[in-house]
Amino acid sequence: MATIAAAPPYTKAHTAPDTGIMSWLTTVDHKRIGALYLISGLIFFVVGGLEAAIIRAQLMGPNGTLVSAEMYNQLFTMHGTTMIFLAVMPLSAAFFNFLIPLQVGARDVAFPRLNAFSYWIYLLGGIFITVPIFFAVAPDGGWFGYAPLSTKAFSPQVNMDFWVIGLQILGISSLAAGFNFITTIINMRAPGMTLMRMPIFTWMAFVVQFLIVLSFPAITIALVFLQFDRFFGTNFYTIAKGADPLLWQHLFWVFGHPEVYILILPAFGLVSEVLPTFSKKPLFGYPVMVYSGILIGFLGFGVWAHHMFAVGMGPIADSVFSLATMLIAIPTGVKIFNWLATLWGGQLNFTAAMKFGIGLVALFTIGGISGVMHASPPTDLQQTDTYFIVAHFHYVLFGGSMFGLFAGVYYYFPKITGRFLSEKLGSWHFWITFIGMNLTFFPMHFSGLLGMPRRYYQYDAGQGFELFNMLSTIGTAILMVGTLIGLINIWKSWKGGAPASSNPWGAATVEWSIPSPPPDYNFAELPNIKSRYPLWNMKDGEQLVHETTHEEEKGRHVPTSHELGIVMPNPSIWPLITAAGIIVMFAGQMFLEKSTGLGLSIMITGTLWWVGSLYKWLLTPLEDHH
Helix, strand or coil, X not given: XXXXXXXXXXXXCCCCCCCCHHHXXXXXXXXXXXXXXXXXXXXXXXXXXXXXXXXXXXXXXXXXXXXXHHHHHHHHHHHHHHHHHHHHXXXXXXXXXXXXXXXXXXXXXXXXXXXXXXXXXXXXHHHHXXXXXXXXXXXXXXXXXXXXXXXXXXXXXXXXXXXXXHHHHHHHHHHHHHHHHHHHHHHCXXXXXXXXXXXXXXXXXXXXXXXXXXXXXXXXXXXXHHHHHHHHCCCCCCHHHCCCCCHHHHHHHHHHHHHHHHHHHHHHHHHHHHHHHHHCCCCCCHHHHHHHHHHHHHHHHHCHHHHHHHHCCCHHHHHHHHHHHHXXXXXXXXXXXXXXXXXXXXXXXXXXXXXXXXXXXXHXXXXXXXXXXXXXXXXXXXXXXXXXXXXXXXXXXXXXXXXXXXXXXXXXXXXXXXECCCHHHHHHHHHHHHHHHHHHHHHHHHHHHCCCECCCCCCCCCCCCHHHHHHHHHHHHHHHHHHHHHHHHHHHHHHHCCECCCCCCCCCCHHHHCCCCCCCCCCCCCCCCCCCCCCCCCCCCCCCCCCCCHHHHCCCCCCCCXXXXXXXXXXXXXXHHHHHHHHHHHHHCCCCHHHHHHHHHHHHHHHHHHHHHHHHHHHCCHHHCC
């Protein structure tokens, strides 16, 4: 049986925080930063969805004329870039920020100001790379940016400059967050929180951080080479000067395939929290789920060249990467069967979170099966650069990642806000999205098998593509309706949803032992973890904290961190200023050379004040911190 040190009685979520604009600009609270990531990620998700809607409207019938070829290139480039780097990754980061400290029993992340910095540079970088599409100068070389087509010789305008610099900026954000979360998980776990007692979401997040810090340097090197070619006339990708025509592809896909697991493993972790709670059963095969996640991360670095079967690597390289791709399907399949075994015989409660969780299991399985097909080089040669591939990776990244993230939103919204999302609207959101998703992407398998190429902005009539493209466009409209319902649900429920108690779902992990929403210090006393499921393994009559109903909580005092003598990091504007300096410095390379020095000065000043104020804070007596 597990016990957790009981904190002083909580009688409501926490004292109302300062909600002014400056409190958000200066916050270093991991929960607020998680909320900022969630809101920003959803906004960029809508932007990426609108770009997809225009793409689908253009392809609804033969010889579409809604947009020009140039604008189409910008739209599909920015759709992929936005969804991957500005929507799915940040939505995952929202849960990393909010949940990791709570799940390991910590009061915050290891480096709170670095955490704030990683958010601000993501937001400013996202704006930097998104705004150009409103002026028809957005990146237009595909989200993969293949060189030499993305060099000045073939793309002489500024479009790809935004992409090259924007991704480097976003990479800084990802790497800063990655090191922060690795340090938090290793060093800040509560007493008794061994690695094999960590919630499965934290385990998957842990694997993801290593994928980030090991894979992002590869794309950074590729981008720096491309930037030097474009800005300074070097010849890293100039084939006529002796460059290897496959250099970019190898560097990009060494990052690009681990990126797939950076996108999907957080969703796997969230679903692994949702399914046990609403089945009232522990996760089946917890150790195997952990080891399979680690194995996915490890093998993810050995399969990148299956994206390159069509380039002529030769039979030995093709065979090695084909075998590695087949192997990585094993730990992925293990997760599917373990989720099914968790559901089997459980007391199932089909909440909106549960529906999205089961939806991931079903849809990701379809995407996984079509993915295994591409482990065979002869099959891949037939299907590569067709809409069959588009169908495959959308079943993985929308049917997998987004359904898992939606499950997490419905599951953790009460913990984040203290209020429930509407289950009625949630059910509508799920079913409309599920129908729309399948109607959009399943027909693409058939248009792809008929030979419809990817990235073409028009197609002629009479090739058999018309019906499937019409269905996909109708499905996209349905998807947009489902997404709108989900956003309305979040908007209405943020302030007006039914109040939630500390553990409304009867969940098992430690984050559900504290009020909803949590106080700024999370735990008045650090918990003592003695079980993988501490809330399910308590003795009769034992309470982790004093739980009260919402009515009982009204009007009663909750101790502040100062009253409890808990030292929390002070807010700071310097992470935002430092991030802004980096944006100005990078942008100066494109526009005004003088602003490069200005940005560098701002960045250095912000960093010095950041470090200086931190040093001063460390030397301040405890009683003066507040």
